[in-house]
Amino acid sequence: PDDDPKNEGGVVAIVAIADVAAYVKPGSPMDREARKRGNSTYFPDRVVPMLPERISNDLCSLVEGEDRACFAVRIVFDRNGNKRSHEFIRGLMRSAASLSYRQVQEAIDGRPDDAAGPLLEPVLKPLWHAYKVIMKAREVRAPLDLDLPEHKIDIGEDGRIAGVRIGDKFESMKLIEEFMIQANVCAAETAEAQRRSVIYRIHDAPSREKLVALAEFLATLDLNFTKGENIRPANFNRILKQVDGTEHDRMVSDVVLRSQAQAVYSPDNIGHFGLNLRRYAHFTSPIRRYADLTVHRALIAGLKLGKDGQTDDELAELTEIAEHISMTERRSMLAERDSKDRFIAAFLEARIGAEFTGRVSGVTRFGLFVKLDDTGADGFVPISTLGGDFFHHDEIIHALVGQRTRIAYRLGDAVRVRLEEAVPVTGGLRFELLEGGSEAPKGAGRRTRSPAGRGGAKRGKYGKSPRKAPRGRR
Known part of the structure; x- marks a missing residue:
């Protein structure tokens, strides 16, 4: 809770991220390879990391009770979840406990284990309260609210599939996601305030053609969709809420998803339609996304937080980098999907x-x-x-x-x-x-x-039919 009497009911949160820029210097061999890969790629049985294991699994990975270099942002919210101020910090953090989403959720739900129990009152409950506070502003902002199931493949010790299941969904996951979104917004706002060029995560509004097609489809279900000039995520959320729990909910969710543009990286900011945000830049995953590492460097240079910030050479290549990592992200998504299909x-x-x-x-x-x-x-x-x-x-x-x-x-x-x-x-x-x-x-x-x-004709030779690439991640 914020102890400032002028911010009664407000909260203070610190989002701390691994300080990858402290280890991966611009133009170094490791940096060139990370840029080439663009991001880590996750297969059911392995990960192809963007950075060497010594960095990703040790120096820039939290270990309980160990000090780790971090780049953090301290954010102050009012009682309604609106951001009042923020400040970026470089320093050290020490993890009090390495807890899974399930452990945190069960502790909040009244079933803490031996690891989470001692942290329930001093840490987890205040954190949960802060999450509930910032969710008030999220509800007002009304980002696109698509909730699609994700299947997970469990691999046995012999390397074969042990089973396939619907992935776990805990509110503790939403907690982490929402604080990461807030940190990403702070990164974009600070870069702009410091007049530093940065790679934004942008998501354009749906095209006129796709909106017309969506409206025609929804009309066949007796659903009215306004496709005017001032389209907002709330327009889609209204439709999704109308069909929630009906026989059409999955179908409408799929069609709404397909009507969206693909999110990409660009130094030219147009905002993020799906999140309903004017400024958004990836800051929270520099271990697995090169975009985040470039944002860290821009902030370090702009805020004069060290000599390992954005260089003139990197600044001159931001457009090229953005196009390249947008491509590597799509490539990884296709590879991940094909790998799952084969397993x-x-x-x-x-x-x-x-x-x-x-x-x-x-x-x-x-x-x-x-x-x-x-x-x-x-x-x-x-x-x-x-x-x-x-x-x-x-x-x-x-x-x-x-x-x-x-x-x-x-x-x-x-x-x-x-x-x-x-x-x-x-x-x-x-x-x-x-x-x-x-x-x-x-x-x-x-x-x-x-x-x-x-139908009923002689079957042609069967082959896997081509499908469009999946939509971009947030």
Whole structure:
């Protein structure tokens, strides 16, 4: 709690981040290699780190009871969670305990273990109170509120998949995320105040074309979407709230996600649409993202906190660096996704012929993508296996519609499928649809340039169908 009588009910938080700039000097061999990699890449069974293990797992990694160099920001919030002031500091920090998200959550929920118990009253409860305070301002800001499930692959000691599960979600994760967002905002604001050029994390508003397509799709569900000039994340949140808990919630979430632009790095700030922030720069993960390291250096130079700050050479190359690390991020995301697909295909290879429940996750002129409920695996249902009808691809409602039967297979529909083929080398899965589909809305299937194809025809050679790259991370 802030002891300033002029800030009654306010809180003070210090967000401390590993001081990677103290070890990785501009232009050094280690710096050149980190820039080349752009970021760390996370596969189910291993990590390809941006920095050597001596840095990432030791000198710049918290160890309980050990001093570590840090670059921190002290932030003062008022009782409504609005930031009043902030100050950057370089120094040392000592971790009192290395706690997992689960340990913290269980302690807050009244079930502390031996490690978290002694810290519950002096540390964890005040931290939780500060989190609740800053969440008040977040609710007013109303960033895009998409909550999509993430599947985790558990690897056994033999290197094979032991299982696939939906990743844990604790409010303690949101606590860390929100304080990191606040630190990132402070970094961007300070860089601008010091007139230091910096690489921002930018996220443009959706294009007019995507907004029109989204509005047309939502209209088929009797949902009204305002696509005016002053579009805000709150416009999307209103729609997501309307469908929450209904049969359309997953489908609408997917379509809203696909309507968004991709977040990238750039020295030209246009703000971050999804977070509804005017200034935002990555500061909190310099071990695994080169963008954050450049921001640290800019702040060190601007605030005169050392001689290891931004150099003239790095300053002159910010545009080139931003374009390069935007590319390496997309490359890593594709590699991570392909790796997961191959592991899961290997895991399911022994279950060919088994039946699964899932949802339609993509609709194309050639068939349906289906995501399984239990593993999150993505597979393909060729249009030739859908039955003896001629199907039209209706892009507005994201569906394949039978010309004679008027049956529609729509994005987000619950389905039951049988696994027909698994190809671990490509990560490809082929399903046969057993149950699913519903009567097409009036007029559906007659709003596309050309028909998709005929079901029941001879199957073509199966291969993993191309899909668009995933949206950028925050």
